[in-house]
Amino acid sequence: MWTAAKKIKDDDFSEFDDFDEDEFVVEVPSSSGANQLPIKTQSKKSDVVYNDGSSQSSMSHTTEQILSDDVTIDEDEDDDLMFDEEEFETSDSFPSSSSYVSSISDLKITEVPTNLTGNHWEAYHCEAVMVLVLLGYLINFLVGRSKNARLASIIYRSQRDLLDRNFALVGDNGQTRSIQSTDDQMNNDLTTNNMHKESESLYILWCSGRTSIENMLIEIRFIKRQCLFNSLAAMIKSINDTIIYTIDYSKDDMETFVFCLAKKRCAAKLHRDMNDLSQFCSERKNAEKRGLSGNYQILNEIGEVSSTIIDNRVADFIEKFPDALEYIHISDQYTGMKVQNDTQQPSPNTPNPTNSPPTTGTAAQQQDALNTSERSVRRVLIIAFNLVARNDRSLQVTTESIGSDYLRFVLHLIERVSSFRFTSKESKTKAIKNRQRIEEQFLKNVYQQRQEQAQQRREEKRRAEKEKIMQSDDPERQRKWEEKEHKREMKRRQPKMKQMKVKAM
Amino acid sequence: MTDNRRPARIHRFRPSMITPTDDAIPDYMNLMGMMFSMCSLMLKIKWCAWIAVFAALVGFANSRTSDDAKQVLSSFMLSISAVVVTYMQNPAPMTIPFLQ
Numbered sequence: 316m317w318t319a320a321k322k323i324k325d326d327d328f329s330e331f332d333d334f335d336e337d338e339f340v341v342e343v344p345s346s347s348g349a350n351q352l353p354i355k356t357q358s359k360k361s362d363v364v365y366n367d368g369s370s371q372s373s374m375s376h377t378t379e380q381i382l383s384d385d386v387t388i389d390e391d392e393d394d395d396l397m398f399d400e401e402e403f404e405t406s407d408s409f410p411s412s413s414s415y416v417s418s419i420s421d422l423k424i425t426e427v428p429t430n431l432t433g434n435h436w437e438a439y440h441c442e443a444v445m446v447l448v449l450l451g452y453l454i455n456f457l458v459g460r461s462k463n464a465r466l467a468s469i470i471y472r473s474q475r476d477l478l479d480r481n482f483a484l485v486g487d488n489g490q491t492r493s494i495q496s497t498d499d500q501m502n503n504d505l506t507t508n509n510m511h512k513e514s515e516s517l518y519i520l521w522c523s524g525r526t527s528i529e530n531m532l533i534e535i536r537f538i539k540r541q542c543l544f545n546s547l548a549a550m551i552k553s554i555n556d557t558i559i560y561t562i563d564y565s566k567d568d569m570e571t572f573v574f575c576l577a578k579k580r581c582a583a584k585l586h587r588d589m590n591d592l593s594q595f596c597s598e599r600k601n602a603e604k605r606g607l608s609g610n611y612q613i614l615n616e617i618g619e620v621s622s623t624i625i626d627n628r629v630a631d632f633i634e635k636f637p638d639a640l641e642y643i644h645i646s647d648q649y650t651g652m653k654v655q656n657d658t659q660q661p662s663p664n665t666p667n668p669t670n671s672p673p674t675t676g677t678a679a680q681q682q683d684a685l686n687t688s689e690r691s692v693r694r695v696l697i698i699a700f701n702l703v704a705r706n707d708r709s710l711q712v713t714t715e716s717i718g719s720d721y722l723r724f725v726l727h728l729i730e731r732v733s734s735f736r737f738t739s740k741e742s743k744t745k746a747i748k749n750r751q752r753i754e755e756q757f758l759k760n761v762y763q764q765r766q767e768q769a770q771q772r773r774e775e776k777r778r779a780e781k782e783k784i785m786q787s788d789d790p791e792r793q794r795k796w797e798e799k800e801h802k803r804e805m806k807r808r809q810p811k812m813k814q815m816k817v818k819a820m
Numbered sequence: 821m822t823d824n825r826r827p828a829r830i831h832r833f834r835p836s837m838i839t840p841t842d843d844a845i846p847d848y849m850n851l852m853g854m855m856f857s858m859c860s861l862m863l864k865i866k867w868c869a870w871i872a873v874f875a876a877l878v879g880f881a882n883s884r885t886s887d888d889a890k891q892v893l894s895s896f897m898l899s900i901s902a903v904v905v906t907y908m909q910n911p912a913p914m915t916i917p918f919l920q
Binding site for chain 1: 823824825826827828829830831832833834835837838839840845867870873874877878881882883884885886913914915916
């Protein structure tokens with residue numbers, strides 16, 4: 316680039332030589348010691364570049380360009396010598412021309428790392444956005460978590476007295492060895508003074524020690540306010556906070572029936588997903604006939620149950636709190652949801668050797684499940700309520716006022732279910748027939764699965780034997796084994812032929 | 821009012837009694853965090869490291885109390901080290917490939 320420029324200069328622009336010197340004189344006095352070398356190179360450049368006809372403004376930018384460009388400037392020494400003697404005679408601060416030339420030839424402009432250029436922090440705008448998003452998420456996490464915790468403690472305080480009056484044990488995290496001793500009182504304080512926190516959005520309370528029931532589990536499932544994405548999704552999908560009361564009965568305390576009263580939007584889902592509802596209840600009926608609003612549907616196995624369960628109290632409750640009741644599910648054949656049922660064995664009331672947690676399903680557990688010829692069922696009453704802000708009040712205020720109302724309704728239903736017995740014999744026989752049918756289906760499934768497993772095991776054994784024989788490289792043994800296999804095949808086929816012969820005769 | 825309490829009928833709580841819900845978010849987030857951390861360390865991609873930090877944070881927010889805190893903490897540590905190492909290797913500001 317230099318040489319090309321120089322050629323042009325020599326031919327065409329010699330008349331500008333004088334002008335060059337004036338330019339140079341103006342610039343030199345203003346140069347600082349640090350900028351000496353760069354300005355010298357600038358002057359070299361300017362002699363040539365200016366004569367190119369390029370704009371003079373490029374000269375003013377060259378000092379910065381030299382600092383920021385990654386280009387190393389190659390000097391042509393011959394021509395520089397001439398200019399050196401002319402232009403640097405008078406100045407004392409400049410070094411002698413020879414050393415200057417060598418220093419010029421040695422000069423190499425190194426690359427300056429980009430982060431040491433100007434605009435240090437403004438360039439990192441993406442990082443700033445990321446950090447802001449992270450901080451925003453963190454703040455939302457803290458705020459959401461504290462709101463959920465506050466709601467849980469409000470619900471607990473509103474129901475605590477009534478629970479203490481009805482249950483001998485309120486609050487148990489299952490980890491302390493003894494409930495009664497005073498030493499453990501301190502440990503239990505955490506659970507007895509508040510609900511047990513399973514996660515930031517799930518609080519539970521375990522109550523036990525009452526007539527007619529074994530235990531009651533109160534689960535409060537909040538919207539995941541601690542996660543920004545979940546809370547946005549909840550706003551879009553209009554999900555509510557829910558309280559679910561799950562009450563377990565013992566065998567003698569409950570009549571044998573399956574019943575569900577649910578809001579339309581979840582009635583279809585429950586009918587599809589719950590094992591017992593899909594097996595025992597054939598259709599969904601509208602609840603208008605029972606005096607409830609058209610919003611509710613009934614799934615019923617035995618006809619007389621719905622008129623007993625849905626009494627005035629239920630109707631009044633629904634009228635008073637229209638959106639509160641999500642569903643009531645009563646069943647003596649409760650086995651959980653369909654999708655999980657392959658791997659899940661909910662803890663049964665009947666003795667079961669493997670009392671494993673439902674969510675972990677291993678092959679061994681499935682095997683054990685097949686070994687037991689009894690289905691593990693629970694006798695439950697499940698009531699789910701929505702927590703919604705009513706009458707333009709905030710959620711907290713609403714929760715404070717209705718907490719004990721919900722619990723009283725639950726206790727009433729507990730008594731109702733435990734005291735109900737079939738009035739007609741037909742109901743009882745129908746229930747027994749249904750259960751026998753389901754039991755037979757279950758046993759058939761288990762038998763089929765066991766057969767398949769046995770078949771698989773036999774085939775694997777045979778395959779292993781075959782591999783062993785093949786690897787042994789002994790033709791005698793191989794032949795013998797093949798003969799044995801052939802005999803086995805003939806034997807298996809023969810009985811069938813015999814049967815056919817008998818039929819023909 | 822008759823007292824319905826029966827201390828003789830007390831049953832202890834078992835964690836299996838909680839209604840199981842299929843919530844796999846914390847596991848997915850842990851996995852995502854680890855994958856993106858490794859991606860950013862191996863391929864020196866900055867935005868991967870930031871997503872890993874985010875995934876670790878979301879996984880922590882959605883975790884259950886019964887979950888091991890060590891896993892969440894290790895996920896955090898890995899993602900933060902991925903960010904630090906990636907910036908030490910190349911201090912230039914981050915560029916999002918499909919926006920520029």
